[in-house]
Amino acid sequence: MTIIASATKTPKMRKLIIQLAFGGLIGGLAGYFGLGVLDDGAMAADQVIVSGIGLVYLLMGLIVGVGLIAPKLGSNILNVEDADEIRDQRRILTGSAICMVALGAALMALPLSGPDSAISPLSAFGGLLAALVILTVISIRDWKYYDEMMLQLSRDAGNIAFCGIGGTLLVWASAASLGLIAAPTPLALVAIISGGFLLAIFIASGRRGLLMPR
Amino acid sequence: MENHLKYYREKAGWSQGELARRLGVSRQTINAVETDKYDPSLPLALRMAKLFACQVQEIFIDHWEAEGN
Numbered sequence: 001m002t003i004i005a006s007a008t009k010t011p012k013m014r015k016l017i018i019q020l021a022f023g024g025l026i027g028g029l030a031g032y033f034g035l036g037v038l039d040d041g042a043m044a045a046d047q048v049i050v051s052g053i054g055l056v057y058l059l060m061g062l063i064v065g066v067g068l069i070a071p072k073l074g075s076n077i078l079n080v081e082d083a084d085e086i087r088d089q090r091r092i093l094t095g096s097a098i099c100m101v102a103l104g105a106a107l108m109a110l111p112l113s114g115p116d117s118a119i120s121p122l123s124a125f126g127g128l129l130a131a132l133v134i135l136t137v138i139s140i141r142d143w144k145y146y147d148e149m150m151l152q153l154s155r156d157a158g159n160i161a162f163c164g165i166g167g168t169l170l171v172w173a174s175a176a177s178l179g180l181i182a183a184p185t186p187l188a189l190v191a192i193i194s195g196g197f198l199l200a201i202f203i204a205s206g207r208r209g210l211l212m213p214r
Numbered sequence: 215m216e217n218h219l220k221y222y223r224e225k226a227g228w229s230q231g232e233l234a235r236r237l238g239v240s241r242q243t244i245n246a247v248e249t250d251k252y253d254p255s256l257p258l259a260l261r262m263a264k265l266f267a268c269q270v271q272e273i274f275i276d277h278w279e280a281e282g283n
Contacts, residue, residue: 081230081231081245084231085231085241088231088240088241089240147238147239147240147243148239148243148254148258149240149242149243149246149252149254150240150243152252207251208246208251209246209252210242210251212249214245
């Protein structure tokens with residue numbers, strides 16, 4: 001029994017170490033170079049936070065994309081049992097990767113845009129609208145491929161996001177209306193909404209055991 | 215909810231992927247049910263019982279007792 005337990009634990013542990021190392025490496029490099037380039041001291045806190053959230057979406061999308069292109073490699077860096085599971089879920093994972101890359105890029109463009117910037121405000125806004133259209137179309141298209149647990153997970157994440165984002169905005173706006181704290185900036189609102197959804201997805205996935213190494 | 219899905223699946227000699235394919239759900243769903251992280255819908259539980267030729271209550275164990283019993 002002990003031998004079997006150790007034998008099954010070792011590959012799991014190895015995979016967990018690979019996942020942590022890979023995630024840490026990519027996240028660290030992206031954070032260092034990405035945010036280092038973005039934040040040359042001229043960016044406000046809300047701009048850096050929105051860029052950071054955009055970077056997380058973008059990296060998640062790219063990592064899933066790498067897993068789709070090379071399922072064998074993907075089975076080591078994504079939380080799946082083997083390469084076949086990636087192939088089985090190809091349609092849904094492709095949609096997710098496209099959505100995350102589009103949304104991540106659009107979020108990163110927001111704080112970088114300005115009248116004197118290479119990205120005009122209209123382009124940044126157009127990019128965000130395009131990302132939302134892509135997200136909506138893919139979500140509607142893929143909805144029928146979700147099984148019952150994935151549908152439940154979406155509902156859970158939606159509920160958590162609604163309560164978390166709504167609660168945060170209610171408290172912040174109420175306190176600001178009383179002059180106790182500064183009102184949220186437009187980019188702070190973007191950060192709360194986009195970050196809130198991201199956090200909600202992690203919480204909902206964690207509650208269903210999807211973040212446990214497999 | 216406590217369940218014996220893994221026992222029935224292994225008894226049938228199926229992997230999680232094979233059971234998922236037969237039931238038309240994802241492997242993640244089978245894994246989540248086996249680790250008690252997700253209780254399947256009634257239709258899915260009935261399909262599981264049909265697949266293993268047993269009663270639903272043989273796979274899923276509910277310790278609830280009606281008051282007064």
